[in-house]
Amino acid sequence: MINKLIERIQKTGAPIVVGLDPMLSYVPEHVQKAAFEEYGETLRGAAEAIWQFNKEIVDKTYDLIPAVKPQIAMYEQFGVEGLEAYKKTVDYCKSKGLVVIGDVKRGDIGSTSAAYAVGHLGKVQVGSRTYSGFDEDFATVNPYLGSDGVKPFIEVCKEEKKGLFILVKTSNPSSGEFQDQLVDGRPLYELVGEKVAEWGEEHCGDSYSYIGAVVGATYPEQGKVLRKVMPKSFILVPGYGAQGGKGKDLVHFFNEDGLGAIVNSSRGIIAAYKQETYAKFGAEHFGEASRAAVEDMIADIRGALEAAL
Amino acid sequence: MINKLIERIQKTGAPIVVGLDPMLSYVPEHVQKAAFEEYGETLRGAAEAIWQFNKEIVDKTYDLIPAVKPQIAMYEQFGVEGLEAYKKTVDYCKSKGLVVIGDVKRGDIGSTSAAYAVGHLGKVQVGSRTYSGFDEDFATVNPYLGSDGVKPFIEVCKEEKKGLFILVKTSNPSSGEFQDQLVDGRPLYELVGEKVAEWGEEHCGDSYSYIGAVVGATYPEQGKVLRKVMPKSFILVPGYGAQGGKGKDLVHFFNEDGLGAIVNSSRGIIAAYKQETYAKFGAEHFGEASRAAVEDMIADIRGALEAAL
Numbered sequence: 001m002i003n004k005l006i007e008r009i010q011k012t013g014a015p016i017v018v019g020l021d022p023m024l025s026y027v028p029e030h031v032q033k034a035a036f037e038e039y040g041e042t043l044r045g046a047a048e049a050i051w052q053f054n055k056e057i058v059d060k061t062y063d064l065i066p067a068v069k070p071q072i073a074m075y076e077q078f079g080v081e082g083l084e085a086y087k088k089t090v091d092y093c094k095s096k097g098l099v100v101i102g103d104v105k106r107g108d109i110g111s112t113s114a115a116y117a118v119g120h121l122g123k124v125q126v127g128s129r130t131y132s133g134f135d136e137d138f139a140t141v142n143p144y145l146g147s148d149g150v151k152p153f154i155e156v157c158k159e160e161k162k163g164l165f166i167l168v169k170t171s172n173p174s175s176g177e178f179q180d181q182l183v184d185g186r187p188l189y190e191l192v193g194e195k196v197a198e199w200g201e202e203h204c205g206d207s208y209s210y211i212g213a214v215v216g217a218t219y220p221e222q223g224k225v226l227r228k229v230m231p232k233s234f235i236l237v238p239g240y241g242a243q244g245g246k247g248k249d250l251v252h253f254f255n256e257d258g259l260g261a262i263v264n265s266s267r268g269i270i271a272a273y274k275q276e277t278y279a280k281f282g283a284e285h286f287g288e289a290s291r292a293a294v295e296d297m298i299a300d301i302r303g304a305l306e307a308a309l
Numbered sequence: 310m311i312n313k314l315i316e317r318i319q320k321t322g323a324p325i326v327v328g329l330d331p332m333l334s335y336v337p338e339h340v341q342k343a344a345f346e347e348y349g350e351t352l353r354g355a356a357e358a359i360w361q362f363n364k365e366i367v368d369k370t371y372d373l374i375p376a377v378k379p380q381i382a383m384y385e386q387f388g389v390e391g392l393e394a395y396k397k398t399v400d401y402c403k404s405k406g407l408v409v410i411g412d413v414k415r416g417d418i419g420s421t422s423a424a425y426a427v428g429h430l431g432k433v434q435v436g437s438r439t440y441s442g443f444d445e446d447f448a449t450v451n452p453y454l455g456s457d458g459v460k461p462f463i464e465v466c467k468e469e470k471k472g473l474f475i476l477v478k479t480s481n482p483s484s485g486e487f488q489d490q491l492v493d494g495r496p497l498y499e500l501v502g503e504k505v506a507e508w509g510e511e512h513c514g515d516s517y518s519y520i521g522a523v524v525g526a527t528y529p530e531q532g533k534v535l536r537k538v539m540p541k542s543f544i545l546v547p548g549y550g551a552q553g554g555k556g557k558d559l560v561h562f563f564n565e566d567g568l569g570a571i572v573n574s575s576r577g578i579i580a581a582y583k584q585e586t587y588a589k590f591g592a593e594h595f596g597e598a599s600r601a602a603v604e605d606m607i608a609d610i611r612g613a614l615e616a617a618l
Contacts, residue, residue: 133388
């Protein structure tokens with residue numbers, strides 16, 4: 001799957017991923033109204049609204065981008081019905097040829113991580129048959145529980161040719177509270193990064209490992225260091241746009257081959273129609289606004305990479 | 310909810326929680342068969358099997374115990390259908406008067422943690438109405454992202470009078486890999502424990518805080534230290550039984566009032582009928598085997614506490 005991701009990045013010339021994190025407040029009035037007319041103001045109605053919203057954004061952007069990253073929390077907040085919309089979104093994006101990164105940030109002790117891994121990336125046995133629960137291509141994983149919490153995910157990835165992005169240095173303001181604590185003079189996130197590199201070396205695609213890392217766009221200096229600590233790992237970089245990161249801050253997340261990172265934007269793309277820059281499209285044409293925002297993001301990052309490499 | 314938990318612990322005399330973590334391999338043949346006859350060897354069939362299994366165990370044990378802790382991964386592995394069984398289990402346990410600790414180990418950046426908090430502990434807005442997605446009483450939370458990943462959960466708890474157990478020192482063998490790293494000469498889990506104490510002090514029930522911690526039974530020495538670091542926090546102690554912990558190892562997780570900890574056993578209770586000690590019940594009477602295992606666990610822990618306090 002890391003090979004497919006790289007191939008699609010090269011084909012689109014876009015090392016970016018669209019975060020499908022639909023808050024109901026991002027969904028235009030007319031889409032909500034249609035969903036509520038069909039299902040009422042219910043969890044099912046909300047799920048239908050976010051699914052229709054996602055579908056339109058995917059339809060208007062899939063040819064420009066290699067991958068999407070649905071954030072499962074935004075669906076889970078609507079309970080089982082929300083998770084149905086998550087599954088529909090994953091399936092639809094795959095049918096459009098997109099690589100799907102399930103932003104699930106799961107992680108537990110061994111046997112429990114194995115269940116998560118099976119549910120999101122693998123197949124579960126039911127009697128004499130097997131089924132895929134959610135079936136994303138990549139999943140994000142929280143490393144706080146250590147190797148035996150991560151390895152069951154790696155095992156499933158090996159079998160299914162899928163991949164992981166492990167949280168190393170997250171994009172949020174207080175990520176440093178624990179992640180930056182110094183251990184023998186070096187921040188904890190570097191230790192985690194070294195572990196990612198170690199796990200990754202044993203699990204390589206053609207040029208990159210399928211064990212990647214999450215490092216926030218909001219911490220470019222740390223990204224520079226971590227790029228060297230994990231040379232074979234793809235870095236998933238959230239925090240572009242709405243959280244403050246810009247193309248020029250991101251060049252150090254990439255290797256000299258122009259690869260090695262994939263930058264996520266969520267709100268900046270999916271709620272583009274609410275920004276002044278794209279207001280001209282109007283809520284009716286929110287999909288076109290998202291497409292324009294994707295084009296601008298690609299130009300920003302490509303420009304920064306061309307200037308730097 | 311922490312007051313209700315304490316009240317139920319005192320009423321039952323049992324500071325224990327039954328982990329409803331149903332692997333399909335724990336579910337007796339006849340329960341699986343009945344479910345598969347109705348729904349086929351499908352995800353729905355598997356979900357029905359684990360739901361019927363849970364129901365029987367709850368029916369046979371609910372009068373002895375204060376709380377249950379369903380591990381969501383075991384349901385999530387069966388996709389949306391599995392999560393329906395999770396929701397049914399949560400609702401059923403609550404209808405039996407049990408406190409439900411959702412072992413979800415979620416945690417993300419601020420707005421995303423808020424969505425998880427709403428989905429598991431709070432209410433989500435849909436148009437002019439509000440709904441509860443999963444509606445557990447407590448949730449477990451991963452602290453790797455720091456304060457702004459935890460605070461949205463605390464906010465919802467404050468509103469809804471619910472609670473959290475934050476991962477401090479987990480029960481698995483490699484938990485030390487990051488959690489034990491020394492920061493200024495002290496292990497990281499102590500720093501996390503201090504944060505839990507700090508968050509907890511501001512959010513107290515009558516005698517204990519509703520911000521608790523997870524500390525594995527497999528690390529009794531660390532439990533002793535953490536007990537003092539977080540005097541007002543309840544400690545959820547996994548790792549009893551199948552993972553190796555015993556009653557006498559656990560007394561230091563409790564305060565002198567005999568409260569402050571709640572010990573979880575999952576496999577040791579729900580798959581008791583598979584153990585030699587309880588084999589006499591047979592797979593047909595797996596619920597009675599679980600009841601006997603609960604009684605033995607209560608006696609073990611109560612005995613150890615009486616000897617120590």
